[in-house]
Amino acid sequence: MSAEEMDEGNKVVxxxxxxxxxxxxxxxxxxxxxxxxxxxxxxxxxxxxxxERPDVILSDVLMPDMDGFRLCREIQVDAELFSxxxxxxxxxxxxxxxxxxxxxxxxxxxxxxxxENGELASLLRRVAKGRPAKNGTKILExxxxxxxxxxxxxxxxxxxxxxxxxxxxxxxxxxxQLQGILDNSPMLIxxxxxxxRYILTNRxxxxxxxxxxxxxxxxxxxxxAGSDLGLSLRAHDExxxxxxxxxxxxxxxxxxxxxxxYLSTKFPLRDSNxxxxxxxxxxxxxxxxxxxxxxxxxxxxxxxxxxxxGGIAHDFNNLLSIIQNYAVFASEDLADTDPRKDDIQxxxxxxxxxxSLVRQLVTFSRDDFAASEPLQVNAVIEPMANLLRxxxxxxxxxxxxxxxxxxxxxxxxxxxxxxxxxxxINARDAMPDGGRITVASSDVDLDQPTEVAGRLLPGGxxxxxxxxxxxxxxxxxxxxxxxxxxxxxxPEGKGTGLGLATVQGIVEGAGGYITVDSGLGRGTTFxxxxxxxxxxxxxxxxxxxxxxxxxxxxxTVLVVDDQAGIRRxxxxxxSREGYEVLTAASGDEAxxxxxxxxxxxLLITDVVMPGMAGTELADRLLSSKPAxxxxxxxxxxxxxxxxxxPGGAPFIQKPFSMDDLxxxxxxxxxxxxxxxxxxx
Numbered sequence: 001m002s003a004e005e006m007d008e009g010n011k012v013v014x015x016x017x018x019x020x021x022x023x024x025x026x027x028x029x030x031x032x033x034x035x036x037x038x039x040x041x042x043x044x045x046x047x048x049x050x051x052e053r054p055d056v057i058l059s060d061v062l063m064p065d066m067d068g069f070r071l072c073r074e075i076q077v078d079a080e081l082f083s084x085x086x087x088x089x090x091x092x093x094x095x096x097x098x099x100x101x102x103x104x105x106x107x108x109x110x111x112x113x114x115x116e117n118g119e120l121a122s123l124l125r126r127v128a129k130g131r132p133a134k135n136g137t138k139i140l141e142x143x144x145x146x147x148x149x150x151x152x153x154x155x156x157x158x159x160x161x162x163x164x165x166x167x168x169x170x171x172x173x174x175x176x177q178l179q180g181i182l183d184n185s186p187m188l189i190x191x192x193x194x195x196x197r198y199i200l201t202n203r204x205x206x207x208x209x210x211x212x213x214x215x216x217x218x219x220x221x222x223x224x225a226g227s228d229l230g231l232s233l234r235a236h237d238e239x240x241x242x243x244x245x246x247x248x249x250x251x252x253x254x255x256x257x258x259x260x261x262y263l264s265t266k267f268p269l270r271d272s273n274x275x276x277x278x279x280x281x282x283x284x285x286x287x288x289x290x291x292x293x294x295x296x297x298x299x300x301x302x303x304x305x306x307x308x309x310g311g312i313a314h315d316f317n318n319l320l321s322i323i324q325n326y327a328v329f330a331s332e333d334l335a336d337t338d339p340r341k342d343d344i345q346x347x348x349x350x351x352x353x354x355x356s357l358v359r360q361l362v363t364f365s366r367d368d369f370a371a372s373e374p375l376q377v378n379a380v381i382e383p384m385a386n387l388l389r390x391x392x393x394x395x396x397x398x399x400x401x402x403x404x405x406x407x408x409x410x411x412x413x414x415x416x417x418x419x420x421x422x423x424x425i426n427a428r429d430a431m432p433d434g435g436r437i438t439v440a441s442s443d444v445d446l447d448q449p450t451e452v453a454g455r456l457l458p459g460g461x462x463x464x465x466x467x468x469x470x471x472x473x474x475x476x477x478x479x480x481x482x483x484x485x486x487x488x489x490x491p492e493g494k495g496t497g498l499g500l501a502t503v504q505g506i507v508e509g510a511g512g513y514i515t516v517d518s519g520l521g522r523g524t525t526f527x528x529x530x531x532x533x534x535x536x537x538x539x540x541x542x543x544x545x546x547x548x549x550x551x552x553x554x555x556t557v558l559v560v561d562d563q564a565g566i567r568r569x570x571x572x573x574x575s576r577e578g579y580e581v582l583t584a585a586s587g588d589e590a591x592x593x594x595x596x597x598x599x600x601x602l603l604i605t606d607v608v609m610p611g612m613a614g615t616e617l618a619d620r621l622l623s624s625k626p627a628x629x630x631x632x633x634x635x636x637x638x639x640x641x642x643x644x645x646p647g648g649a650p651f652i653q654k655p656f657s658m659d660d661l662x663x664x665x666x667x668x669x670x671x672x673x674x675x676x677x678x679x680x
Contacts, residue, residue: 011035012124013052015045015059015071020272021113025058032121042066046074049081055128057086061102069105076106085127089113188262188283191269194241196220196234199278208253237279240266244276251283260287294480316358317635317654322565323351324655329572355655374408374533377441377463380416388424388439395434398424403442409463409530411510419506422499423467423526430471430524440466444529452527455515461532462512468525474518482516503528555669556580556597560590560605560617561633566654570604573658574665587612587620594621600628602669604652607634607645615645629668 012034016022019040026036037052039045043066045057057075061068068088075081085108090098102110108127111120182189182202191200198216201209209216209224222230239247246267252259264283268276327348334341381402389398420439427437441464448459474482483504503526507514511531518524557579559570567583574581582597584590586609594600603621605614618630632645633652645651652664 010125010128011037011052011054011056012128013037013039013045013048013054013057015039015042015057015063015068017041017060017063023272028117029058029121029124032118034121034124042068042071042074045071046078046081049075049084054084056124057084058124059086059088061088061090068107069102072102072105072107082106085130087111087124087127186285188264188285189281191278191280192220192237193278194276196222196237236266240268240279241276244268250286260285261290262286313358313635315635316354318563318566320351320355320358321635321655322563322569324348324355325569325573325658326565327351328658351655373413374410375413375416376406376408377416377465377530378402378404378406380413381420381439381441381465384417384420388420388437391421391424392428392437393434396428396431397434397436399436399438401438401440403440406441407443407461407463407532409510410533411506411512411530415506415510419465419503419528420467422503426499427467427469427471427524430469430473435470435523437470438466438468440464440468442466443532452515452529455513457513457515457529462529463532465528465530466525468523470523473520473522473524474516475520479516479518483514555601556582556599557602557604557665557669558590558593558597558600559583560585560587560603560609560614562586562606562609566606569658570661573661577662577665579665579669586610587614587617590617591620594624600625602629602631602665604631604633604665607632608636618646631664631668 010033012029014022014025014029014036016025016038017040022038022040026038029036037048037054039048041063042059045059046066048054049057057071059068059071066074068086072086072088075084075086086106087109088102088107089111090113099110108130109123111123115123179202182200183204185202185204187202188204188208189200189202190198190205193199197218197220199218201216205216211224216224220230221233224230225233236247236249246265248263248265250261251264252261254260262283263286264281266279266281269278269280271277327344331341331344331348334344381400385398385400392398424437424439431437444462444464446457446459446462450457450459482500484501504514507528507530513529515527515529516524517527555578557574559567559574559581560583561567561570562585564585567585571581571583580599582593582600584593588611590603590605603618605617607614614632614634618632622628622630629650630646631650631652633654633656635654650664650668652661
């Protein structure tokens with residue numbers, strides 16, 4: 001646009017009673033170089049025109065006080081203003097009779113409101129430049145004007161009403177679409193006015209509040225939720241209004257299926273003047289996300305404790321081996337009446353408890369290696385009946401409800417015994433005044449993934465073991481923590497907090513699931529679901545050969561362990577049985593001894609040692625003497641480590657007793673004549 005165009009014919013008075021349209025029109029015209037004055041009625045336009053002397057007037061047709069037709073008439077008869085051209089706009093289509101009447105009233109042009117902005121600007125500029133210097137327009141006589149004015153005004157009103165009706169229909173459709181979007185949103189959405197009254201909700205919000213829409217709209221949080229919660233929610237609203245910024249927070253609602261947690265965002269709604277007129281809230285149900293986060297947190301916690309357990313197990317088991325065996329050595333030289341013998345027994349008992357605790361830690365960490373075997377759980381439960389009753393105590397009655405002919409399931413027998421004992425003891429402790437414990441077993445088929453006691457179990461065939469009590473029960477918060485390591489509700493010194501964590505580790509290590517159903521005052525039931533095994537998986541058990549027969553040649557034993565105490569225990573134990581014992585603290589030292597002692601017939605080596613590992617040492621020695629027997633030992637119980645050993649290789653788990661050690665050595669060294677030597 002040239003500077004000349006900017007200077008000539010650029011002052012315009014806009015007459016529009018709608019503030020929104022007036023603001024939009026001003027912006028459009030100013031973007032095309034016009035100097036705009038906005039008025040809201042014909043009378044205001046006349047006053048502004050007398051004061052500002054615009055180049056052109058752009059007026060709506062239908063307005064209160066003075067409409068566009070009358071404004072044209074007044075300007076044409078005004079001695080000061082008659083030379084100012086007027087352009088009329090209408091919302092409806094341009095009727096030819098209306099256009100002719102507008103021109104007869106003095107308008108220079110008559111256009112629809114939907115005309116392009118650039119086209120309207122060009123029209124205004126042409127009209128402004130082409131206005132006459134004096135009043136040359138033929139003016140309608142007053143009576144003729146009144147007659148035609150009433151007729152055209154009525155016609156224009158009919159058009160305007162029809163247009164409004166069409167707009168209302170369109171608006172109603174838009175409102176229905178908006179409400180449909182709101183109602184089908186997975187979010188909770190609502191709007192409240194500044195007095196805290198609900199003015200809009202979606203279906204999700206109404207479902208949460210448990211009220212029909214008519215019961216929600218117009219009411220406050222205090223009306224719906226009571227004063228305490230209402231005041232708390234009101235504080236959030238006031239925060240949004242006072243600061244004019246959004247706020248994020250979590251809130252809970254109780255549904256039929258329990259409490260749900262929502263992440264909510266409240267933010268202000270502003271009008272065209274940037275004033276806050278309402279508060280909008282959008283909330284997302286994050287219950288499942290919170291559950292998954294908590295599950296992940298627990299898994300990470302279990303993994304961390306498991307790694308810690310696995311890390312300390314090796315060193316602890318070495319120490320416990322030394323304590324246990326030296327306690328036996330010390331006790332051997334004492335008379336039965338010597339009071340020091342009782343002291344040593346206490347030391348041995350404490351060491352055994354320590355060994356048991358380490359086993360629980362490793363089992364809980366799911367790093368325990370224990371071969372699973374297809375079995376019928378009743379064959380394990382029934383022989384334990386007396387032990388379980390003794391563990392329950394005199395005040396507790398223990399009932400057995402075992403379904404006959406159960407399917408097989410694959411789990412280590414000792415692990416299953418540990419599960420039952422831990423659960424029965426846990427149930428006993430929940431009944432300080434006595435009660436009843438029921439141990440049950442049954443086959444269960446799940447055709448599809450099924451939620452059981454808040455746990456989703458995959459479809460399949462299971463063997464279920466249940467342990468129920470009539471005790472005090474647990475709260476929801478307690479149930480969330482019962483499988484956490486070291487969590488216990490028992491008094492200090494009465495529990496380690498590892499019992500249920502160990503049970504969970506065993507069950508999940510066997511590919512199963514454990515659920516709990518409890519409530520304050522109604523007792524507790526633990527259900528264990530173990531996957532059913534194929535009957536064809538059973539293989540006959542191999543009986544271990546007794547250490548009888550001809551002694552194999554080479555009674556010299558090479559013992560390799562980086563712990564001096566372990567080496568001395570083994571040396572002392574085997575020497576008393578007539579074996580020649582050589583000891584080494586490392587793989588390199590062991591290789592040197594092996595080169596100078598051709599009569600070595602057995603290698604006993606720790607698996608994990610600094611420098612050369614026990615398996616590498618065995619491989620090197622076996623390469624030069626394939627008939628060499630090998631026994632591995634370790635304080636670790638990890639499945640990964642056991643898998644690194646040669647198949648069928650003899651293994652001693654630390655801590656071990658002298659009897660365990662001798663039994664394993666005799667099985668290897670005093671094998672029946674004619675049997676091939678064991679190859680590690």
